[in-house]
Amino acid sequence: MAAPGQSWLTQDFGGDDEESDNDFNPGLEMGSDAEADDDDDQKPRVSAQRSGSASEDEPAADSKTNGKKSVSPVKEEREVAADEDEAEGEDDAKEEDNGEDDEGEGEDLNGNEDDEEDEDEEEDDEEDEDAVTSRPRKRRRRGLNQFFEEEAEVDEDDDELEAEEDDLGPEFIQDTHPDDDLPPEADQDDRRHRELDRQRQLQQSLDAEQEAAKFRERYGRRTTTALSNSSFVPQNLLMPDVNDPSIWGVRCKAGKEREIINKLMKKFIESQGSRNPMRICSAFERGDGPMAGYIFVEARRKVDVDDALTNVADVYPRSKMNLVPVKEMPDLLRVTKNRELEVGGYVRIKRGLYQGDLGMIESVETNGLEVTVRLVPRLTYGMDEDQARPGAADAKRKRPNNFGPVNSFANRPPQRLFNENEARKRHDRFLQQNRGLTGRSWSYKGDLYEDGFLIKDFKLQHLITENVNPRLDEITKLTRTAADGSELLDLESLAHSLRNTTAEGNYVPGDEVEVYEGEQKGIVGRTEAVTGNIVSIMVTEGELTGQLVEVPVKGLRKRFREGDNVEIIGGSKYRDEVGMVLRIKDDKVTVLTNNSNEEITVFSKDLREATGAGGAGAGASKFDVQELVQIDPTTAGCVIRADRESVRILDQNGSVTTRIPSQVQKIEARRNAVATDKNGSEIRVGDVVRESGGENKSGTILHIHRGFVFAHNKLGIENSGIWVARCTNVITTAAKGGRITAPSTDLSKMNPALQMKRPDMSMAPPQRPGRDPLQGKFVHINKGTYKGHRAIVKDTTAGEARLELQTKHKTINISKFDLSVVDTNTQNKTRYEDWIRNRGGPSAMRAGPGFSGSRVPDSGFGGRTPMGVMDGGRTPAWGTASRTPAWGGPGSSALESGRTPAWKGPSGSQTSYGGGGMTSYGGPGNHSTSGSRTPAWNAGAKTPYGADHGFSSSGNSGFDAFAAGSRTPAYTSSSRTPAWGGPGNAASAPTPAARPYDAPTPGISAPTPSASGRYDDDAYTPYLGAPTPGAGPQDAPTPAPGFAKNANKEPLKNNRLGFDAPTPAASAPTPYASGAFDAPTPAAGGPRYADDDDED
């Protein structure tokens, strides 16, 4: 019955647009209704599926049987009306789409049922046809013959449904009324009708196909999509269900995924012809994303997966195999769209010379696979080439080197803008200017350079386009500099690159923010908390006020108002600037900086409300005035003004620059830096220096940094009194702490002999005959770090003992007075002071130093000590003094050295007369050590003295010096120097010996008395004979008298000083003796002189 009916319907419904969907159903419903009534099994599925619509038809078909009649129309009305609304809402095209979709579904649902498909098609046709309304036709139909009654009725019903839709409510009821009366026969009729239907349907299907073909031809483009083999079904309808094969994730070697897939494919193909083919449906990998190290295999059974993966390298099916939940399957194949590459965007180069370098997109090929990128070139201009090598060989060598060290990442040349002049130097032949518009375009070695930048094509796969994170310095490098020097930084493109890299840290609780994207768009509030990428906002405006909303950072931007005082916090090169908001456009904010009164535009995310009331210097700068900062790797400077957002720096070259605090870096001051000034004296921080030349500025050194001195002058106004100069251009005027800075040539420091004396001097006083009783003792430490330790004294000095600890293998120095001596037998401890006192003797005295200077006790060694010293000391002193002539007499060089000390002896004692205290040990000491004497001499600067007399020229200046030194006081007054000089020279060398004769009258006079003396005492012989015994020196006689004189004079002087005269006399024999021992002649002379003296 349906078939014929439908043919009718086809015709009929042609008129009704909106009904298309409904039309479709009624036709079927007719059948289904019938089925319902007759239990006809022909289309059970359809009926089931269409049951909903069946209800719609009921009123017409079986209102009576079901008794639903009364209700159904109303219901229908509602439903249909709803449908209609929908339908109306959509325009033609849409409708068709629906139709198509339905079809699709229909296909899905009905699978193989051709009939249905045909019907669908018919309906399509109808739809297509229906452009012309069929109201008139309908009418006509309505009045059609009774032959088709049932069908017609049904049709009519349908029509009426449609009519109803067209607000034919009452009519509909009227129309249906007659049907109500028919039911009894209707059942029977139905059968026949259905048969007819079927026949008709068959025919119709054939027709429909033809017709469909026709339409397809006519409306090909629209319909084919639906009919093409890859019909477009929204992916969300393709969601996997349990009937689909399962997917297992299998571990594999990371990086080998693709290889594995290829292998599997090969294996699959090979296995197809074999006895047990691979049964997996598919296998796939998702590259090196989060799913690296996995391949996924789709199969019905796990066994199949195992089979497929056995004997495939790098896959580990034995390890845990994860069954992917059905819900997650689509996620495995999710494809995220690459960010659209835009001109002006930033990319990084993946490989090659420019690996990792930032590039700016100049243009993108239409297929999006090739990109022209602007880069800062890295060129050597052939500087690294071996010129000697012939070109061909070079080229040959170069290729392998591409992967070798020459072009390695580490060795690549630095980024520098293209410089045609440099290129010309060696590679002129590779260089060619492009006659372009700008004239700044060059071709060099096959690459294009514009404005110094390299313009190069890259394949998309060689670029990193995501997470580029351009750094500001890179961007500035890449930024073209306009002719006027201003930088054409394209904020827009920067925004694109940066927008997606919003760091969470940019939001701080309390920021006023606005949601500009997403569901909560428009919300304004204050951030309450930030957790990861989610910001909790307390809404402050609108109807949500007071609510806490969580929003992803992505859709947020900070909100400012014009006039707000803001601080730039990051991302931009204006970091740390503070200013006032002038203008806000989207998320770009224009700020007038307080510092430079510049208008700058930044992203609102890089802004923060400035703390403080506003105005410059609201907060403290992180730098202090006078601080040393690094401006660039080669330049350091001293802060001369520090504001919150800017630092004024006097750099080492003397120029003053203003920087943003973030651009400079503190240098840790080296407190102990030392340099030398112009004169070579050392200067340190804190010294006062004067600029040599220039403005003669002076100041205290603040910093010394790599040959530059930053100094501060309190009175200076310029640069807050700070000035800079090279170390070599300053002269130190006063050193800190009175340190002697002048390069005084302190010879005493240079003379090793003098250096040695110091310890000697200090050593001398302790006067310990024998070793310190403390040595070797077992002691207990009373104080200090090692309190309580026991040790053995290894060595001692005046105040300290060197101990070897018993507990540790360690030797320490500790004051003797912090020790207790432990009696090895009784284990009793005795404090050192007590112990040493008890031991008594000199050592106890020696221990006395505690009371006063070490020397005092010596001098106070019995009140008479000086006396004793006098006595004891005098004797030898005199003795030596008197001996002097004798010694001079022999004049033998062999004795010279031996005598020297002796000689010194007297002079030493003489000196000590003035000094006093030293005499005591000076006396005895003179015999023991010659070296010890030296210091005594030192007192009277012998050098000048010697110089005065020209003795310095004499060979043994040491001798002279001693002589001079010792005699100085005495001789200066008595002017006997020449005489005295005579012997010295005589003893040493003849040359000086001449002198006494030349200059000093006394010298000449000296012999005279002596001669006279000799005359007196028939000493003529000796005098005459003097030359003879003189042995070596011809002058021997001369000195002899000279010495005599000397000797005479000295005693005299001494006499004058209050020493008794006899002493010399007494001493006289001594020389005599020695003289005799040396040579008779002088000996003879000696006594004579003595006699003379006596006579005098």
Added chain:
Amino acid sequence: MAGRGTRQRACMVCSIVLNASEFYKNGCPNCESILGLRNSQDAIQECTSQVFEGLIMMGDPKSSWVAKWQRLSNYVPGIYAVKVVGQLPQEIIDTLEDNGMKYIPRDGTSVEDDVAA
């Protein structure tokens, strides 16, 4: 990520992955009638891409859900890419549509469309 090493390319229409030479010799096994890649280096350049991600070894397109999801059900078994980056020239897209095939870009753009629809 991208086809490195070998000069593999993926058809932008059906996403099958082949060597450039194979495309040149035999064309695309699925879309040859429309794209005509055989013996045409230009067409290969235009309609295939070296930038693709995620390989799928498709053994049984008819029953595979992966195939269904990737809309490969009617294609020949072989290796396909999950994502093919690149845009077909407009005239090719037009031709495709004229031939009754709906072109679904495989570079991820269609996902958003789906969601939107």
